[in-house]
Amino acid sequence: MVPFGKRDNKQEVIIMCEKKTFYITTPIYYPSGNPHIGHTYTTVACDSIARYKRMQGYDVMFLTGTDEHGQKIEEKAREKGVTPQLYVDEIVEIFKKLWSFMNIRYDRYIRTTDDYHVESVQKIFKELYDRGYIYKGAYKGKYCTPCESFWTESQLVDGKCPDCGREVIDAEEEAYFFKMAPFAERIEKLLTETDYLRPRTRATELVNNFLQPSVDENGNKTYGLEDLCVSRTSFSWGVPVTFDTKHVVYVWIDALSNYITALGYDNGAYQDYDKFWPADVHMVAKDIMRFHAIIWPAMLMALEEPLPKHLAVHGWITFNGQKMSKSLGNVVDPFILGERYGVDAIRYHIMREMALGADSSFSNEIMINRINTDLANGLGNLVSRTVAMIDKYFGGTLPTEREEGEFDADLIAVATGLKEKVDGYVENTQLNLALEEIFKLVSRANKYIDETTPWILGKDESKKARLASVLYNLLESIRIASTLLSAFMPTTMPKVFEQIGATDCATYENSDRFGILPLDVTVKRGEAIFPRIDIDKEIEALNAIYQNNEPKEEAEEPAFELPEHKPEIAFDDFEKVELRVAKVLACEKVKKSKKLLKFTLDDGEGERTILSGIAEYYEPDELVGKNIAYVANLAPRKMMGIESCGMILSAESGNGLKVVTIDDSILPGGSLV
Numbered sequence: 001m002v003p004f005g006k007r008d009n010k011q012e013v014i015i016m017c018e019k020k021t022f023y024i025t026t027p028i029y030y031p032s033g034n035p036h037i038g039h040t041y042t043t044v045a046c047d048s049i050a051r052y053k054r055m056q057g058y059d060v061m062f063l064t065g066t067d068e069h070g071q072k073i074e075e076k077a078r079e080k081g082v083t084p085q086l087y088v089d090e091i092v093e094i095f096k097k098l099w100s101f102m103n104i105r106y107d108r109y110i111r112t113t114d115d116y117h118v119e120s121v122q123k124i125f126k127e128l129y130d131r132g133y134i135y136k137g138a139y140k141g142k143y144c145t146p147c148e149s150f151w152t153e154s155q156l157v158d159g160k161c162p163d164c165g166r167e168v169i170d171a172e173e174e175a176y177f178f179k180m181a182p183f184a185e186r187i188e189k190l191l192t193e194t195d196y197l198r199p200r201t202r203a204t205e206l207v208n209n210f211l212q213p214s215v216d217e218n219g220n221k222t223y224g225l226e227d228l229c230v231s232r233t234s235f236s237w238g239v240p241v242t243f244d245t246k247h248v249v250y251v252w253i254d255a256l257s258n259y260i261t262a263l264g265y266d267n268g269a270y271q272d273y274d275k276f277w278p279a280d281v282h283m284v285a286k287d288i289m290r291f292h293a294i295i296w297p298a299m300l301m302a303l304e305e306p307l308p309k310h311l312a313v314h315g316w317i318t319f320n321g322q323k324m325s326k327s328l329g330n331v332v333d334p335f336i337l338g339e340r341y342g343v344d345a346i347r348y349h350i351m352r353e354m355a356l357g358a359d360s361s362f363s364n365e366i367m368i369n370r371i372n373t374d375l376a377n378g379l380g381n382l383v384s385r386t387v388a389m390i391d392k393y394f395g396g397t398l399p400t401e402r403e404e405g406e407f408d409a410d411l412i413a414v415a416t417g418l419k420e421k422v423d424g425y426v427e428n429t430q431l432n433l434a435l436e437e438i439f440k441l442v443s444r445a446n447k448y449i450d451e452t453t454p455w456i457l458g459k460d461e462s463k464k465a466r467l468a469s470v471l472y473n474l475l476e477s478i479r480i481a482s483t484l485l486s487a488f489m490p491t492t493m494p495k496v497f498e499q500i501g502a503t504d505c506a507t508y509e510n511s512d513r514f515g516i517l518p519l520d521v522t523v524k525r526g527e528a529i530f531p532r533i534d535i536d537k538e539i540e541a542l543n544a545i546y547q548n549n550e551p552k553e554e555a556e557e558p559a560f561e562l563p564e565h566k567p568e569i570a571f572d573d574f575e576k577v578e579l580r581v582a583k584v585l586a587c588e589k590v591k592k593s594k595k596l597l598k599f600t601l602d603d604g605e606g607e608r609t610i611l612s613g614i615a616e617y618y619e620p621d622e623l624v625g626k627n628i629a630y631v632a633n634l635a636p637r638k639m640m641g642i643e644s645c646g647m648i649l650s651a652e653s654g655n656g657l658k659v660v661t662i663d664d665s666i667l668p669g670g671s672l673v
């Protein structure tokens, strides 16, 4: 008997006669924090491909989900004082809310805490064990006793625990390992001789870093691929190993299996494995390429299951070239952007910017410029000008007489040749190139308006047939471009179809044919599909939003902790510090700095300038007239182009910093001893 969901050769024959299938997946994301523009990119890209394939007539399965087990989640939940399950439930809701906001149409959402997935992972683990690919050994690593955590050498910060900064010790714990060696050669071939990995250029890096092949003097090839630790006993938030329950399955076997368990592999929840496996595309960013390029194929080889067809690896979205992180306050929030500029504009921008395999630096300026240039001025203008001219010259309905003219053939060739090119790019997961190609038609059509000058034709009664042809050709070009774009911008394109009278005929099949709209098509003027954005105003508004968001994030941290004590110092050292009193004469914000205030002080001998990073806690005039304490002999330091001579003393309090003020009876210049 064939176990639940597994491949049965007889069934395979039947499937071959059915509708073509297409299976695409995103990574399952860690619900350890809110999703940001990076997670949004992968999901939007997969959604667009899934929509395109549905448009092409495929029976599509688009899977996304969340990877909810592991030590980090367990710790985060503990910090918050809730159970891990409650903790992940809350964040998963935010992921789902974002996907609905971004108009993501997934077919299935898997959570690794779903019962059916847990059941399958346990069976997969056992099967790998029974087949001899999983064995018991000892996990050796750096252990932080107070945190009860193992770390790898590379995770340590200055050789210490990255969480608490304390010393770590060499330690080992019992663990299960997955044998990688039997698969090394096949994996090398998969990466270097097939088109599994996209882009292929990453294969060498993977082979050299992880497979580490070497040939001895007799020509025998060996690999340095290490076995993978696949269980832990030091935390409990995971899938228990059925035959050794003090162990939980360590993340990757649990996480990677999702791509098959979601189809019903080794469980009775779904019966889609035969239909959709092997996956057509797994899309991931480079951070988890190794797991998908090496470990996942090895697991499937061990299970004797077919390998996925393609692994598409994209780069990172960085912010102005820097990695996005909560502590840097540069995490781009898709909710904020989508609400201000429309979800489709954001979808378009991120897909247009990211080339497969390369990083993409996010910047608000580039985003707004791109929306203005391509969407508002390019496509939006083309639609509104065309529809407005049909309204103006023909009362909204084109007459049926036509007259061909110069430039028509070229426009028609670009329009009818587009679908094939876009198909190719989507097939190869090169979405930026697909969009670039579609916008070549948009530019060509805008140029056609300049070439054919319909506003001049409109003045001449005898040119009406020519004018109707020009406007019709424009409508047809818009229909083709917007049909192909509808997979990428699914909310806005139906509005375009409505304006150009193409609601019934804007189909994929029609997108390489010209002359589909009826000759006497009626258009319907509507609102601008992509309104132009005032760049200066918006940049200012976005900067203000991000500034306001920063302290809020910090406020979520534990309110106040006593600072750690510093090592003892000799009295002589203390004596070196000159503490004095000064009166605040004036105070202002330092331009372009969120943190700094510039103080002009009367120090008893004259005026002195000191910059202090307390702008978040004080209005500039709040301290004017007050006596403060400061370090007078600190070496001067230039910040934001201003020299700061000394340091104003502040005390840490539960809600920020409070300047130490001194009684009025002490004159400026007085020493603190």
Ligand code: MSP
Pocket (backbone or CB within 6 Å): 026, 027, 028, 029, 030, 031, 037, 038, 039, 041, 042, 067, 255, 256, 258, 283, 284, 285, 286, 287, 288, 315, 316, 317, 318, 324
């Ligand atoms: N849970 C694992 C994946 C298991 S898949 C079997 C994981 N989760 S994650 O939440 O860290 O998600 C990583 C993925 O999120 C990346 O591979 C990428 O798809 C997406 N991105 C997260 N931040 C990103 C950027 N800054 N830029 C681009 N994509 C990013 O790893």
